[in-house]
Amino acid sequence: MVAFSLGKLFGRSQEGSILGIDIGASSAKVVQLRASKGAAILETYGEIALGPYGNAAIGKAVKLPPEKIAEALTDLMREANVTARTGGLSIPFSASLVSIIDLPKVDDDALARMVPIEARKYIPIPISEVTLDWFVIPREEEGASAFDRVEEPSPLRAKGQEVLLVAIHNATVKNYQAIASAIGVKVHFFEIEIFSEARSSMEHGTAPVLVVDIGAAMTKMYIVERGIVRLTHLVTTGGQHMTDTLARSLSWDFEKAERVKRERGLIDSSAYGTEENAKIKSALLSTLARVFAEVDRVLLSYGQRYNKNVSHVLFAGGGASLPGLKEHAKTALRAEVTVADPFARAEAPAFLKDVLQQIGPGFAVSIGLALRELKHL
Numbered sequence: 001m002v003a004f005s006l007g008k009l010f011g012r013s014q015e016g017s018i019l020g021i022d023i024g025a026s027s028a029k030v031v032q033l034r035a036s037k038g039a040a041i042l043e044t045y046g047e048i049a050l051g052p053y054g055n056a057a058i059g060k061a062v063k064l065p066p067e068k069i070a071e072a073l074t075d076l077m078r079e080a081n082v083t084a085r086t087g088g089l090s091i092p093f094s095a096s097l098v099s100i101i102d103l104p105k106v107d108d109d110a111l112a113r114m115v116p117i118e119a120r121k122y123i124p125i126p127i128s129e130v131t132l133d134w135f136v137i138p139r140e141e142e143g144a145s146a147f148d149r150v151e152e153p154s155p156l157r158a159k160g161q162e163v164l165l166v167a168i169h170n171a172t173v174k175n176y177q178a179i180a181s182a183i184g185v186k187v188h189f190f191e192i193e194i195f196s197e198a199r200s201s202m203e204h205g206t207a208p209v210l211v212v213d214i215g216a217a218m219t220k221m222y223i224v225e226r227g228i229v230r231l232t233h234l235v236t237t238g239g240q241h242m243t244d245t246l247a248r249s250l251s252w253d254f255e256k257a258e259r260v261k262r263e264r265g266l267i268d269s270s271a272y273g274t275e276e277n278a279k280i281k282s283a284l285l286s287t288l289a290r291v292f293a294e295v296d297r298v299l300l301s302y303g304q305r306y307n308k309n310v311s312h313v314l315f316a317g318g319g320a321s322l323p324g325l326k327e328h329a330k331t332a333l334r335a336e337v338t339v340a341d342p343f344a345r346a347e348a349p350a351f352l353k354d355v356l357q358q359i360g361p362g363f364a365v366s367i368g369l370a371l372r373e374l375k376h377l
Contacts, residue, residue, distance in 0.1 A: 017043055019087030019185060020369030021073065022193065023176075025061035026050055026216035026240065027318070028072055031366040032084050033346055035374045042346040045363060046080030048072050059258035061217035061240050066175050070182035077183065086186045088369035089176055090193040093220050097123060097130075097167040098192065098232050100137070104160045111136070115163065123167055130167040137162040137228050164228065166192065188373060194222050194229060196368030200342035201316050208302070208310045212295060213364075214319025216240045219291050221298050223310060231302050235294045239319040242287040249283040250276065266324030285328065292332045299335075316340035320361035342367040 017034040027050055032043040053072045054062035064072075076082075099122050103114055115134050116127050123130060139161070173190060180187040194213070202209060208225035217240060221233040239261075247257035266284055268277040299310050313335045315325060320339050329337045342364040343356035 017084035018370045018373040019082065019084045020090075020196070020366035020371075020373075021087060021185070022090045022196075022363075022365040022369065023069055023073075023092075023179070024050075024215060024318070024365075025092075025218075025238075026059055027362075028069070028076060029363050029366045030073070030076055030080060030082060031363060031370050032080075032082055033367075033370040033374055034084075036347075040346040040371060040374055042343065042348040043084075044080045044082060045366075046076050046082075047359075047362065048076040048079075057254045057258070059216065059240065059243055060254070061238075066178045067182065070179050073179065073183045085184060086188060086373075088189045088191055088196070088373050089180060089185075089187045090196055090365050090369060091168055091172060091176065091190050093192055093194050093232070094218065094234060095169060095172045096192045097165070098194070098222075098229060099165045100230065101163050101165050102160055103163050111163070115165065119165055119167065122165065125169070129170055131170055131173060133166045135164045135166075137164055138226075140226075168192070191369060191372065193365045194220060194232070196366075196372065197316055197340075197364040198222075198224050198227075198229070198368070199371055200345055200368035201314060201340035201364045207312065208308055209312045209314055210295065210298060210302075210310050211314045211316060212291070212320075213317035214238055214291065214315065214322075215317050216319075219294070219319070220317070221295065223298070223302050225308075230306070231298065233294065233298050233301075235291065237287060237290050237294075239322075242284050242319070242322075245287055246280060246283040249279050261322065263323075265322040266328055284322070288325075288328065289332075292329070295333060310335075312336045312338070314338050314340060316342075316361045316364045318362035321358055340364045345371060 017032055020031045022029045027047050029047045031045045033040045034043055049058040050062050050064060050072055051058050051060040053068045054064050056062050101118055103118060106114065116132060119132060120127055176190060197213060198211060202224060206226050208223050210221060210223050213220040215238045218238050219235040221235065222229050223231045243254060243258045243261055246261055247254050260280065261284065266281050272280065295313065302308065302310055313329065313333055315329065326337055326339050340361045341357055343360045345367060348356060
């Protein structure tokens with residue numbers, strides 16, 4: 001468990017403090033922020049592995065019942081000295097649907113009637129079993145962008161309007177409501193994780209950016225342009241696959257492979273010989289090669305669909321903390337590569353800067369959740 005309380009440095013105030021709770025496949029994270037003079041102040045944060053609550057190793061992705069997740073979160077909040085009892089909770093991208101649909105340009109009332117009917121084409125279960133939300137995407141102003149390719153007009157710049165459609169299974173929401181109730185937290189909103197992550201990790205700008213979130217069980221990819229999620233893609237490869245491959249390659253148990261992956265990653269270590277260093281790097285890169293290949297596919301797909309080049313790739317999620325990832329990604333992807341630094345959105349003691357920068361990618365969702373709520377205070 002990782003937990004660090006900053007109460008003695010900044011003072012603690014339950015009133016006005018907000019929680020961001022992110023339940024991932026292999027761990028849960030919590031961040032507590034409060035607003036002060038227009039700034040977000042980091043009060044406490046923590047992470048707990050979920051594997052042990054399902055009789056699995058740390059770093060393993062597990063599917064736990066709501067009561068076990070609540071038990072883990074209760075332990076985490078106690079260790080992190082969490083005092084806030086209100087905030088937001090993330091919904092996994094894998095448990096939701098996010099799509100852009102083309103509809104005629106109509107008034108709001110007509111749109112409200114039209115969306116549920118159109119949504120049936122995209123959702124393989126009865127509409128009554130999901131919670132729907134949607135957002136009309138503002139039309140781009142005419143004129144070429146530096147990121148446009150001018151050979152052809154975009155096929156989606158047609159008559160009518162584009163609508164961002166979001167759907168979450170009601171059973172998923174019910175489970176998360178039960179978890180929130182069990183841990184004594186009043187959840188003001190549920191948010192699909194990719195929206196929280198984008199809020200804490202991306203700079204404001206118009207250029208399209210591909211966000212690559214490397215989780216334990218899967219990797220999520222989505223392109224954000226002008227603040228809008230334009231394309232999403234899910235890859236069933238993640239950090240656990242790196243650990244499994246590393247363990248097999250060097251005949252290690254999962255726990256040792258996970259520890260070595262986190263501590264040294266793609267960087268040679270004097271603790272190992274030349275041959276072992278090469279095997280470690282090769283094992284990790286075999287998984288990353290599949291991720292990088294999918295990144296290229298997503299970039300190509302977006303370019304063909306929207307006639308736009310994406311030259312910036314942003315890595316987030318726990319897997320983005322892999323030492324040496326940024327340097328290898330730059331070479332493999334031939335793009336500007338950055339790693340999310342969500343704690344930079346909050347004020348924290350200077351001596352924690354390096355630690356927060358290192359672990360930050362994995363906290364992008366929880367920080368984004370808390371930031372959303374702070375804006376409404």
